[in-house]
Amino acid sequence: MTRLPILKMVLAVIVLSVIQSVIMLQFDWFGDAASVEAGPIDTLLEVTIILSSFVFAIVCVALGYALYKWRAKPGDESDGLPIHGNTRLEIIWTVIPVILVLGLGGYSWAVLEDIEKEDENALTINTYAQQFAWTFGYPENGNKWSEGEFHVPVGRQVHFELQAQDVIHSFWVPEWRIKMDAVPGLATDVIVTPEKEGTYQLICTELCGFGHTTMRAKVVVESQEEFDAWIKEQTQEVPEDLLLTKDQYLEKQKQLEEQSGGIEGSGVQEE
Numbered sequence: 001m002t003r004l005p006i007l008k009m010v011l012a013v014i015v016l017s018v019i020q021s022v023i024m025l026q027f028d029w030f031g032d033a034a035s036v037e038a039g040p041i042d043t044l045l046e047v048t049i050i051l052s053s054f055v056f057a058i059v060c061v062a063l064g065y066a067l068y069k070w071r072a073k074p075g076d077e078s079d080g081l082p083i084h085g086n087t088r089l090e091i092i093w094t095v096i097p098v099i100l101v102l103g104l105g106g107y108s109w110a111v112l113e114d115i116e117k118e119d120e121n122a123l124t125i126n127t128y129a130q131q132f133a134w135t136f137g138y139p140e141n142g143n144k145w146s147e148g149e150f151h152v153p154v155g156r157q158v159h160f161e162l163q164a165q166d167v168i169h170s171f172w173v174p175e176w177r178i179k180m181d182a183v184p185g186l187a188t189d190v191i192v193t194p195e196k197e198g199t200y201q202l203i204c205t206e207l208c209g210f211g212h213t214t215m216r217a218k219v220v221v222e223s224q225e226e227f228d229a230w231i232k233e234q235t236q237e238v239p240e241d242l243l244l245t246k247d248q249y250l251e252k253q254k255q256l257e258e259q260s261g262g263i264e265g266s267g268v269q270e271e
């Protein structure tokens, strides 16, 4: 049996993981960091990139060495050795990934615990997702309603209470980092503290039908005064349909389906 050049391989792994990490960390993956939550999430991403580069380097070096060292000589048509397995190797490649996965899982958990701490002073925005639009209700401001655009004051924690009206959608403002699904029949929420004024984009990140790519909304982060002025300008109130609780809403859908059932033949209609 050949002895592996362990020292050289370890060196190659270190060099390769450093090169990969340095390249991958150059990119500004999600643009500007514009929320309090963005910092811890970016650090988590960076740590994940470095660890992944390390694992990838181990695989590349081992594979490259094997390809080079044990390649078939020209004209060699014989079968390879019948190898059963290697218990020590299997234990190693099970234990290391388990440690990595548990470690990253625990770290992610800690980050979530940290960034999801609720502030009593938070602003609540009811966020309604439907194919293929976002609308927003402001319960603390007479249930004012805005379609396709929402404003928030800078520096105040915001709770987006998500409600999906039809299929699963997902709430994502890249500069705020945090992402959350809106699921029919479930109450989910997003907690964000925007800390940079500006105009951003809310993007649906759950493939939700033909118009999915167009399902966006304008996000404006501004001073408290500008926000107050904007909310005063809004004239519409949240339509009653959207104000129903989930149970009431589902009950109503059922009734509508039963009513149309006789005519359509089937209660379910595809969009």
Ligand SMILES: [Cu+2]
Pocket: 129, 130, 131, 132, 168, 169, 170, 204, 205, 206, 207, 208, 212, 215
């Ligand atoms: Cu969507």
